[in-house]
Amino acid sequence: MKPVIAITPDYNYELQKYILSQRYVDAVKKAGGYPIAIFDTDDFSDIIDGIILTGGGDVNPLLFGEQPIINNGEICPIRDNFELKLCQWGFHKKLPMLGICRGMQIFCLCNGGSIYQDIYTQTNTNIKHIQKAPRFEATHTIDIIENSILYHITQQKSCTVNSFHHQAVKQAGNDFIISAKSKDGLIEAIEHKTLPFVVGVQWHPEAMPQDTIQQKLFQVFIQNTIQKRGKLI
Template sequence: MSDRPIVGITKPQDGDNLAYAAIALAVRLAGGEPERLTTGMSWREAPIDALIIGGGSDVFPPHYNQEAIEDAHYDRGRDEMEMYWARTARNTDLPTLAICRGAQVMNVAGGGTLYQELEGVFEDIDYPSTLPGHVLYRKTIEMSDGSLIRDILGKASVKVNSIHKQAIAKIGKNLVITAREQNGVVQAIEDPSKTFYLGVQFHPEFLTYRRKFRRIFDRLVAAAHEARATSAQSQS
């Protein structure tokens, strides 16, 4: 067995390859071994030491008791896979990082809801929709004292990217909101009773040129190392 913990990374069966490559690189730099998780494989049996739920298309609204948007693109199979892993990871204390759509899946899997549209709910939501805007635009988030995300990033506020058009509404059971934008949009959620169960609305895989964002992946892999060592001790 490799010394590198295996980090399962969810993605759609087709597409989102750039985001997956960026996450996989961040995992490797942190000392982990990335393992792709898609609906085209036996994903329930994947032997992983940590989990990353990646970004992508919208969560199917009936999962949180809302109507689907006509002509919207949904990936029902991926929803099933990621809901399973979000709940399994939480029940087994598997170190988990959820990114953008992943954070929304994490919340819905815990019984929470989403805002399908930000307009009319929040002010100051003139976020970019072009590729240059997604690459360059930054907004400030404020993090809660004592939270995992603040401990990792090392300060009360940071600037992050903006590649989303939905947001967390009602928070899921036993999850807590630990970062928001100034307009109230949720940017991080956690389960403080778990070793590492963190969802972020922004995309740290595209911010790894900054040391503080690489620490998110460092801490996930470190938690996976510790969990693996604990498991080995209990079995010996």
């Protein structure tokens, strides 16, 4: 049986609909997993072998002790609360987890970290992190820390990624290490110090199906879910 990967969807208040991009589903299937959408619940199932926290809107700044600034975007408290619960449960179960964009920020908030509400007013970045190019195009470079999980996956000290964010991790929290930064010093990837595969990336690897490095990230994630559960494909 293929490993079951729970993927968090976005939630639209106005339409009262959950929304999940096909790109996440395709990336998991291509890597050998069985994707399912997981919704707001207090009862998480033991059939779950791994978790993907997806990208989406801004995280509510009240969750990290700040008032919203002028450039803060749309928030979704229902999603915030659900993903924080799911993340804590995943930590407790020691499940492999992949946090993408907003998902990486949820990791750090679960671990006592903090985020920038808006990098363009709260940092000195001169790099465009909300690209106008198609989602599958890489538009800026990241530097990868040697001996990190990300380095072992890429076998490179740098690579190029896409970029669609105005929030970013400020402090990753005590249990995470930084595994990549962009040229302006912003954190682009983090990983848990002790859990076998809990990796957060600020970019969107699911939107780059033609990029072998980005797809290898999903492959290694799925391999870790198989090892965790002792399943064979």
